[in-house]
Amino acid sequence: MLKRVVATTSLFLLTAFLTATAQAPVCAQRFGPPAGAAQQGGRDPGQPPEPPRVPQGTPNVHVLSHIPLPGMANLEIEQELSRPYAYVSAHRCGFQTIDLKDPTKARVIHSWMIENPELHVGSALDGRYAKVKGRYLYIQSFEFQTSGPDGPLGAIVFDVTGLPDSTKVKETARIYTPEYPRGFHSIYAYKHSDGSALLLAALPYVGPYTYIYDLSKLMGGDTTGALVGKIPRPDTASSASMSSKYPGYHDFYVHYDVAKGRDLFYGAGLSGYYVFDMTDIKNPKLVTRVFGVAGMDVAHTFTPDPTGRYAVTEMEYSSAPLRIFDLKPDGKEEAALVTRPIGAWTPNYHGEPHNHEVRWPYVFVSGYREGLQVFNFMDPTNPYTVGYHRPDGGSTWGVDVRNADGLIVTSDRTGFWAYKLDGFDGWNGHQWGMPNISSAQDWDNGPEGVKKPAKVS
Numbered sequence: 001m002l003k004r005v006v007a008t009t010s011l012f013l014l015t016a017f018l019t020a021t022a023q024a025p026v027c028a029q030r031f032g033p034p035a036g037a038a039q040q041g042g043r044d045p046g047q048p049p050e051p052p053r054v055p056q057g058t059p060n061v062h063v064l065s066h067i068p069l070p071g072m073a074n075l076e077i078e079q080e081l082s083r084p085y086a087y088v089s090a091h092r093c094g095f096q097t098i099d100l101k102d103p104t105k106a107r108v109i110h111s112w113m114i115e116n117p118e119l120h121v122g123s124a125l126d127g128r129y130a131k132v133k134g135r136y137l138y139i140q141s142f143e144f145q146t147s148g149p150d151g152p153l154g155a156i157v158f159d160v161t162g163l164p165d166s167t168k169v170k171e172t173a174r175i176y177t178p179e180y181p182r183g184f185h186s187i188y189a190y191k192h193s194d195g196s197a198l199l200l201a202a203l204p205y206v207g208p209y210t211y212i213y214d215l216s217k218l219m220g221g222d223t224t225g226a227l228v229g230k231i232p233r234p235d236t237a238s239s240a241s242m243s244s245k246y247p248g249y250h251d252f253y254v255h256y257d258v259a260k261g262r263d264l265f266y267g268a269g270l271s272g273y274y275v276f277d278m279t280d281i282k283n284p285k286l287v288t289r290v291f292g293v294a295g296m297d298v299a300h301t302f303t304p305d306p307t308g309r310y311a312v313t314e315m316e317y318s319s320a321p322l323r324i325f326d327l328k329p330d331g332k333e334e335a336a337l338v339t340r341p342i343g344a345w346t347p348n349y350h351g352e353p354h355n356h357e358v359r360w361p362y363v364f365v366s367g368y369r370e371g372l373q374v375f376n377f378m379d380p381t382n383p384y385t386v387g388y389h390r391p392d393g394g395s396t397w398g399v400d401v402r403n404a405d406g407l408i409v410t411s412d413r414t415g416f417w418a419y420k421l422d423g424f425d426g427w428n429g430h431q432w433g434m435p436n437i438s439s440a441q442d443w444d445n446g447p448e449g450v451k452k453p454a455k456v457s
Contacts, residue, residue: 057389060422061372064407065106066391069096069415074126074355074398078136079440081404085163087138088411089124089398093117095140096416099164103407103418110166112158114142114150121148128189129160131443132197132215136161137172139199141184151181154201154211157218173218175226180207189215190254191441193263193279193450200231200252200265208233208247210267212281229281233269235291246270250316251301251355254278256447257308258435263447266311268302273313275327275334288334290325293341305360306429306437308334310380312363313341314353321346322353322365324380345375345383357401359427360434362386364408366399372410374421387421403427403440 057063071091077100078085084100094113100106114120122144130137141155154175162168177183184201192198197215212229214222233249252267265276265284272291276284290302290313298316305311309328314320323341327334345363346353352368361378371390377383396412406426408419429436436448 057371058387061374061387061389062420062422063389063417064103064420065100065416065418066414067098067106067108067416069108072397072411072413072415073123075400075409075411075416076127076129076138077400077402077407077409078129079402079404081402083136083163085160086400086409086416087127087129087140088416089127089140091123091125093120093122093124093142095124095127095138097138097160097163097166097169098416100407100409100418103420106416106418109164110169112140112169114156116149119149121145122183126184126186128187128199130189130197130199130215130441132219135159135219136163137215137219139187139189141187141201143183143185146181151183152176152178154184155187155199157215175201175213175218177203177207177211182206186249186251188252188254189441190263191443191446192281193256193261193447194281195446196281197443198228198254198281200254202249202252204248204250204270205246206248210249210252210265212278229278229284231265231267231276231278231284233267234274234286234289235269235271250299253303253439255304255306255308255437255439256449258437258447258449259307261449261451264304264308266302266304268299268313270299272296273299273302273311273325275308288327288336288338290327290338292337292339293323295320301355303356303358303363303439305358305377306434310342310377312356312358312377314356318352318368319349320352322356322363324377324383326380343377343379343381343383345377345385347373347385347388354396355398357399357439359401359403359438360429360432362424364399364401366396366410366412368395368397371396371412372399372408372417372419389417389419391417401427401440403438 073089075088086098088096097110099109125143126141138158138160144150157173159170180203185204186202188200190198199213201211209230213226214228218226249267263279265278267274274289275287278284300316301314311325321344324343326342347370351370353365356365361376365373373388374386375383398411406424410417
């Protein structure tokens with residue numbers, strides 16, 4: 001039975017931030033760089049055009065598979081080898097499920113699209129998987145404008161336990177936020193130290209919070225209690241071009257701080273980056289902020305290393321490098337305020353790195369102009385490129401890594417890609433003298449280092 005989750009604050013309407021183009025179906029429009037961005041240097045059309053790109057890469061990065069698919073956004077790969085599935089958000093209001101049982105022969109085994117897609121203005125944007133009460137879930141976020149249907153729809157939850165049988169994929173819940181129509185730009189699934197399976201959702205353009213949902217309550221039918229917390233964004237007033245207009249978070253990452261036994265939220269809040277202690281979900285506490293940085297505009301992505309000391313950040317303009325900050329200058333405690341990076345990396349001046357995944361000491365980057373890039377930041381003051389592959393015409397959006405075997409997947413305008421990096425056969429933090437902490441969740445046991453056993457989800 002379909003359930004609807006509705007947050008309980010007042011409803012208001014929002015003027016659309018983006019409008020549909022006349023040249024494409026409304027559900028196929030892109031959020032992010034315009035159609036010509038790949039030729040005009042990302043988001044900054046005032047820069048001179050670069051020469052046409054041709055496919056190229058380093059010999060240590062091998063293409064295993066490429067599936068041509070139109071209009072892709074973010075993607076997510078399951079971490080268990082027994083479940084070789086990746087999910088690619090499609091800007092045509094749906095998602096594709098990819099079978100990677102043989103990574104050299106990747107294939108689409110399931111496709112889903114929202115009802116009446118031609119009426120929707122916006123896109124399916126982000127997706128995450130989780131395991132709750134022995135069931136595998138895929139959560140697809142949406143960002144629809146109020147000029148079409150489903151403006152208040154944030155995400156749809158699917159039970160994908162029955163894969164590879166696509167007929168067993170079932171929709172189980174829809175999450176609505178009528179008080180903040182425009183949907184969820186980013187979502188993140190996290191296994192909390194108290195054992196709960198959480199979904200965090202960003203309302204960047206309309207709401208000054210990241211919402212926290214309890215997936216177990218949602219799946220159990222508790223529609224009123226599923227929204228269990230909110231993380232506010234400090235500094236909602238800013239001179240930054242986008243952050244002065246939009247009060248919420250763009251992107252975020254959550255991990256368990258093994259040294260201090262805390263669940264930490266790392267939020268990119270457009271005008272700055274913020275770390276909150278969310279061990280007590282109902283009472284998050286600000287730990288530190290990265291604010292007032294020279295060149296700060298549109299703080300997009302914020303990912304720490306497994307210890308939480310060094311953080312890789314992205315800003316959403318074409319000439320911006322990925323900046324690296326030391327959040328604990330004394331090596332022990334987070335500074336209350338950080339204003340200067342200690343290092344930076346970019347493939348070139350026009351590269352515009354976009355999303356990234358940290359598997360210390362490596363950072364796997366998807367770039368609007370430079371495809372898949374991998375760099376090493378073992379020395380955060382002097383990061384260097386390890387390898388890359390740049391598809392022909394690919395404005396690469398999303399990237400993910402499977403820890404068990406090191407499989408790398410990306411999504412771009414040409415479709416889905418699977419890669420192998422020589423010497424990277426998997427990742428476990430212990431191999432590097434680090435906590436085994438990354439974006440990959442241990443859904444059965446909870447975070448590493450939790451003093452009392454977490455409840456099995």
